[in-house]
Amino acid sequence: MTLKQLCEEISSNDPNMLDEGSHMGSRIMCPEYSLHIEDRKTYPLSGDERVFALCWTIHPDKKLYGTIKPSTVSFSYSCSFEEGCKTQMHTHEYLELAYIVSGTFHQRILGKDIVFKQGELCLIDKNCLHQDCLDTDSACILFIGIANEMFDSIISNQVADERIISFLQTALLKQKNQWQYLHFKPTEQSNNAIEGYLLSLMNELIHHDKASSYICHGLLMRIFHLLSSGYDISLSSKMQRKMNWLLYEEIIGYIKENYRDISIKQLSEHFHFHEDYFNRMLKSKTGMTYTQYVQNLRLEEAEKLLRQSELTIDDIAGKVGYSNKGYFYKIFVEKNHMTPAKFRKEILN
Numbered sequence: 001m002t003l004k005q006l007c008e009e010i011s012s013n014d015p016n017m018l019d020e021g022s023h024m025g026s027r028i029m030c031p032e033y034s035l036h037i038e039d040r041k042t043y044p045l046s047g048d049e050r051v052f053a054l055c056w057t058i059h060p061d062k063k064l065y066g067t068i069k070p071s072t073v074s075f076s077y078s079c080s081f082e083e084g085c086k087t088q089m090h091t092h093e094y095l096e097l098a099y100i101v102s103g104t105f106h107q108r109i110l111g112k113d114i115v116f117k118q119g120e121l122c123l124i125d126k127n128c129l130h131q132d133c134l135d136t137d138s139a140c141i142l143f144i145g146i147a148n149e150m151f152d153s154i155i156s157n158q159v160a161d162e163r164i165i166s167f168l169q170t171a172l173l174k175q176k177n178q179w180q181y182l183h184f185k186p187t188e189q190s191n192n193a194i195e196g197y198l199l200s201l202m203n204e205l206i207h208h209d210k211a212s213s214y215i216c217h218g219l220l221m222r223i224f225h226l227l228s229s230g231y232d233i234s235l236s237s238k239m240q241r242k243m244n245w246l247l248y249e250e251i252i253g254y255i256k257e258n259y260r261d262i263s264i265k266q267l268s269e270h271f272h273f274h275e276d277y278f279n280r281m282l283k284s285k286t287g288m289t290y291t292q293y294v295q296n297l298r299l300e301e302a303e304k305l306l307r308q309s310e311l312t313i314d315d316i317a318g319k320v321g322y323s324n325k326g327y328f329y330k331i332f333v334e335k336n337h338m339t340p341a342k343f344r345k346e347i348l349n
Contacts, residue, residue: 003199004101007140010206011055012065014076028054028066028077032086038129039090043147044068050150051216053205054143058103058136070208085134095146095171096124097223099198103139107132109181121184121194121227123164125171128179142198150220155272159221161228162277169247169271183234184227193230197223247271248285251278259297260321264290298322299335306344313340 045052057065065078105116109130116122151168167182201219204212255262268275278290286293298320305316317328332340
């Protein structure tokens with residue numbers, strides 16, 4: 001069975017057919033009812049479930065069929081729609097990965113109209129305002145909802161490239177004023193592989209036993225690895241700059257809090273980037289490498305302590321992160337062209 005056949009079967013052939021006024025049906029497709037209200041879609045599953053799928057099948061007779069997997073009660077939902085129908089503007093409290101199984105699909109994301117073609121994907125950040133447009137004769141779309149916790153291993157195991165890791169890191173920041181999406185266009189041979197992974201993922205969500213969450217987790221890691229290697233990733237330069245700045249501020253804040261005993265290995269383990277990423281990022285923003293930046297922070301703190309405290313110079317060296325006192329004296333003189341003792345004496349005089 002192909003992915004398209006499976007999605008069509010589960011979305012339209014279940015004997016438990018919900019009517020258009022049902023609560024679950026409104027989660028699947030809520031038509032636009034206001035230009036000024038924004039819906040916020042909460043995570044629909046409870047317990048330890050971290051992945052779910054929403055299937056949409058759009059028929060030429062202007063009917064939409066849909067379902068959610070897993071579900072405690074198997075069901076299908078259908079509704080009629082008029083040409084140009086849109087869903088209500090909405091956001092999610094989770095990340096959504098949409099795959100166009102067949103046909104084309106039109107979304108309005110952050111005020112921009114985008115048409116996705118068969119085989120393309122879109123990863124939408126939580127809280128990113130968007131709406132879906134039902135303006136096609138026939139299409140099949142698979143939406144994968146992914147809870148934040150699922151991304152820890154994707155980030156920490158570095159199964160995706162830096163653009164996707166940056167996106168996920170930014171998405172998981174608690175305080176931000178930037179929302180984003182990624183548009184994936186397949187290169188040669190990518191379609192077959194991802195359809196196989198998504199078909200396996202769907203079968204696990206339908207089967208849904210105790211092992212399914214682990215299997216789905218592994219399949220998502222494979223999917224994100226494939227998105228890194230087999231797809232062109234579209235992200236506006238403006239959005240990329242904002243993402244980079246948010247990450248830069250987060251990384252700089254972490255370095256400043258831990259500069260006394262931080263190492264680039266520790267930084268890499270905390271943020272899940274390769275070590276050379278931090279050198280490139282800091283060089284572009286500050287003109288300094290990671291080592292130069294941390295050394296400058298330590299020396300600035302040492303200068304402050306020389307001016308404002310009565311600590312011995314050896315104690316100051318240790319306090320700012322240098323156990324080798326001779327090395328501390330050497331780099332201090334290189335920067336200030338005088339010893340720490342002379343620096344303190346000239347400040348006090």
